[in-house]
Amino acid sequence: HGSRAIILVTLYCTIGLICILAGFFLGRLSKSTSLDGVLWSEGDLMQTWEPNNTFSSHPTPESEAAWQSLIPEGRGFITHPILAPHGKSIAVFHELHCLHGIQIAYYTALHNLSLHSSTYSSKDNGTSADNFLLSLGARTHLSHIQHCFDYVRQALLCAADTNLEEPDPETxxxxGWGITRRCKDYKAVVNWAEKWKNNEAHTILGAEETH
Incomplete structure (x- = not known):
């Protein structure tokens, strides 16, 4: 009887271990096949960052086109049979939308201050209304920008980028420039978003921002 009990215990333990391992590997397989490996990737693309003033300077039609090129068709809103059967949005595109909104609000505020100074100063500083910028600024609102400041803050904490940056030996x-770091494949995320898009919109700013 003792030998039989030992055999049964060993058998049950073996079966249990097999079930655990099977569940683990099937789970990994399910993720990689159903999600194309994109959303679960921790990043395997090596990139060296260099400054790009297109995204940080005074907004122009050219810079807006550059921002627009970062956003997929569908604006990152997807419907996926497993992840989002009722529709969801991918956070990185919301984060870019917010960062862009902050940029527009910042330069609009600077421009309005300059116009105000020109209007009430005894000297004409040569400032004229930038209708392109003002049209963009009209599509942002204080409540939206307040939302975006905190949203971007929490996004940075959530991502917690642990790439190491070397300091300048003199200063x-x-x-952060000139440092090679490990990144996710952003183009792959864009392609995945467009594969599962649930609409045809393709703008980084909506007609009216009301977050």
Whole structure:
């Protein structure tokens, strides 16, 4: 009887271990096949960052086109049979939308201050209304920008980028440029978003921002 009990215990333990391992590997397989490996990737693309003033300078039609090129068709809103049967949005595109909105609000505020100074100053500083910028600024609102400041803050904490940046040997400071780091494949995420898009919109700013 003792030998039989040992055999049964060993058998049950073996079956249990097999079930656990099977569940683990099937789970990994399910993720990689159903999600194309995109949303679960921790990043395997090596990139060296260099400054790009297109996204940080005064907004122009050319810079807006550059921002627009970052956003997929569907604006990152997807319907997926497993992940989002009722529709969801991919966070990175919301984050870019918010960062862009903050940029527009910042330069609009600077421009309005300059116009105000020109109007009430005894000297004409040559400032004229930038109708292109003002048309963009009219599509942002204080409540939306307040939302975006905190949304981007929490997004940075959530991502918690742990790439290491070397400081300048002379100043001891770092600006992040010229450093090679490990990144996710952004183009792959864009392609995945467009594969599962649930609409045809393709704008980084909506007609009216009301977050």
């Amino acid at each position: 001891g400071k770092t600006n």
